[in-house]
Amino acid sequence: MKFTADRLLLFGATGDLAQRMLLPSLCALHADKLVDDDLAIIGTARSEYSDEEYREFARVALEKFLPEHRKPAIDSFLPRLSYQHLDATNLEHFPQLAQKLGTVGRGISKGLAIFLSTAPSLFEPTIAGLAASGLAGEATRIGLEKPLGTGLATSRHINDAVASAFPEDRIFRIDHYLGKETVQNLLALRFANIMFEPLWNAAHIDHVQITVGETVGLEGRVGFYDGAGALRDMVQNHMLQLLAMVAMEPPAHYDATSVRDEKVKVLRSLRPIRADETVRGQYGAGAIAGAAVPAYAEELGRPSTTETFVAIKAHLDNWRWKGVPFYLRTGKRMSRRVTEIVVQFRNVPHSIFDGKGARTQPNRLVIGIQPSENITLSLMAKVPGLDRGGIRLREVPLDIAMDDAFAGPTRRIAYERLLLDLIEGDQTLFVRRDEVEAQWDWIDGVRDVWEDNGIMPKTYFSGSSGPEAAVALAERGGVTWHE
Numbered sequence: 001m002k003f004t005a006d007r008l009l010l011f012g013a014t015g016d017l018a019q020r021m022l023l024p025s026l027c028a029l030h031a032d033k034l035v036d037d038d039l040a041i042i043g044t045a046r047s048e049y050s051d052e053e054y055r056e057f058a059r060v061a062l063e064k065f066l067p068e069h070r071k072p073a074i075d076s077f078l079p080r081l082s083y084q085h086l087d088a089t090n091l092e093h094f095p096q097l098a099q100k101l102g103t104v105g106r107g108i109s110k111g112l113a114i115f116l117s118t119a120p121s122l123f124e125p126t127i128a129g130l131a132a133s134g135l136a137g138e139a140t141r142i143g144l145e146k147p148l149g150t151g152l153a154t155s156r157h158i159n160d161a162v163a164s165a166f167p168e169d170r171i172f173r174i175d176h177y178l179g180k181e182t183v184q185n186l187l188a189l190r191f192a193n194i195m196f197e198p199l200w201n202a203a204h205i206d207h208v209q210i211t212v213g214e215t216v217g218l219e220g221r222v223g224f225y226d227g228a229g230a231l232r233d234m235v236q237n238h239m240l241q242l243l244a245m246v247a248m249e250p251p252a253h254y255d256a257t258s259v260r261d262e263k264v265k266v267l268r269s270l271r272p273i274r275a276d277e278t279v280r281g282q283y284g285a286g287a288i289a290g291a292a293v294p295a296y297a298e299e300l301g302r303p304s305t306t307e308t309f310v311a312i313k314a315h316l317d318n319w320r321w322k323g324v325p326f327y328l329r330t331g332k333r334m335s336r337r338v339t340e341i342v343v344q345f346r347n348v349p350h351s352i353f354d355g356k357g358a359r360t361q362p363n364r365l366v367i368g369i370q371p372s373e374n375i376t377l378s379l380m381a382k383v384p385g386l387d388r389g390g391i392r393l394r395e396v397p398l399d400i401a402m403d404d405a406f407a408g409p410t411r412r413i414a415y416e417r418l419l420l421d422l423i424e425g426d427q428t429l430f431v432r433r434d435e436v437e438a439q440w441d442w443i444d445g446v447r448d449v450w451e452d453n454g455i456m457p458k459t460y461f462s463g464s465s466g467p468e469a470a471v472a473l474a475e476r477g478g479v480t481w482h483e
């Protein structure tokens with residue numbers, strides 16, 4: 001059903017995500033007049049705030065996390081906010097919430113958008129409370145923040161609970177990587193240009209690398225992270241979504257059904273991995289940007305077998321990608337923050353330059369997603385000269401820095417787009433149930449391989465590029481990680 005919500009209900013409204021991302025994103029949308037004047041935002045959490053106290057809480061968060069040029073909008077944004085204290089495990093609290101929703105905004109609500117960023121253990125009681133208090137009707141859609149389960153079984157359980165109150169076309173599962181500009185730009189690169197698609201297959205591509213490196217460590221998320229680890233925190237969602245966008249067939253349309261149909265086919269063709277196709281790591285002490293940082297176990301306060309780094313050599317068993325490895329790598333406390341995709345093409349089948357003493361290097365496309373957004377295509381070119389001693393060829397980059405190419409448009413953070421899509425009801429950049437379950441199915445297989453083979457995390461120095469074994473994993477396939 002198509003409607004633009006005029007009430008946005010935030011569960012987990014005092015949490016870290018709300019402070020860092022959701023409130024700043026909403027304030028930015030407000031400042032640019034991208035949300036209607038009548039959009040009322042209702043926060044809810046356990047803390048007992050009045051409306052006024054919550055606005056004060058939000059003001060502090062916005063002062064801290066908004067960029068300077070956005071801060072003048074804070075005063076006019078805050079009146080949109082109100083607050084209702086709620087214990088999601090107590091059904092009796094929901095009628096009050098429903099009542100509150102009736103008293104905010106202008107007139108009778110036309111539509112409600114709900115954003116759930118609470119502990120997953122609260123999903124089920126929250127859904128039950130919403131349904132019982134009449135807040136899950138046809139004019140409500142619900143956004144769910146990860147983690148959506150810890151494996152296929154728990155993910156199904158959550159999906160079933162949500163499905164008991166909401167049909168799939170009103171469920172918005174968030175993977176914030178899909179809200180990133182450069183991730184969407186992948187679709188433009190692949191499907192708005194003629195030259196890549198004919199080469200985008202096993203005949204012309206040797207392998208693909210996807211790296212998500214972070215310099216941060218636990219960041220105080222002790223309770224959550226140690227129970228999750230890098231595989232579930234990063235690979236299950238963000239990295240597999242990136243892989244799906246790189247590998248999918250061209251969708252017929254740019255809409256929720258066509259795009260997600262193609263992604264799920266990719267996710268379902270992931271081959272179960274073997275024990276020698278994966279490496280786990282955990283950061284030891286080291287230095288990031290010259291400053292000493294402690295080991296994971298020290299931050300945690302006890303020894304742990306949770307991985308903070310994963311490398312995987314993945315394969316897609318389908319026609320297009322047969323025999324093309326996808327090397328995935330992610331870790332915390334790595335030498336630099338970088339998200340990038342490297343598409344390594346094959347070499348030319350025959351080089352006319354061999355007899356002239358010159359070697360050709362295979363082309364490489366590097367798609368930088370963050371921190372800088374750029375696309376670099378390495379091409380072979382002749383070194384200028386009269387070539388008396390033979391021809392010399394050299395790789396030269398064809399470099400597009402998005403910031404330079406598009407200096408005008410405002411750069412938006414992922415949640416601005418995703419919140420707006422949730423309010424307006426566009427599911428294209430949200431993850432469908434079959435996708436999330438295909439992702440978990442494959443991830444469960446990886447965990448089984450770890451368990452069956454006693455694969456434990458290898459220590460790596462903070463500030464390095466991960467354990468040596470990850471280098472060896474790539475080298476066994478004749479590949480060097482792109483640094």
Ligand code: BG6
Pocket residue numbers: 214233234339
């Ligand atoms: C989150 C993970 O989903 O993504 C975090 O839970 C991680 O552990 C974060 O730090 C990375 O997001 P971004 O946008 O900073 O790359």
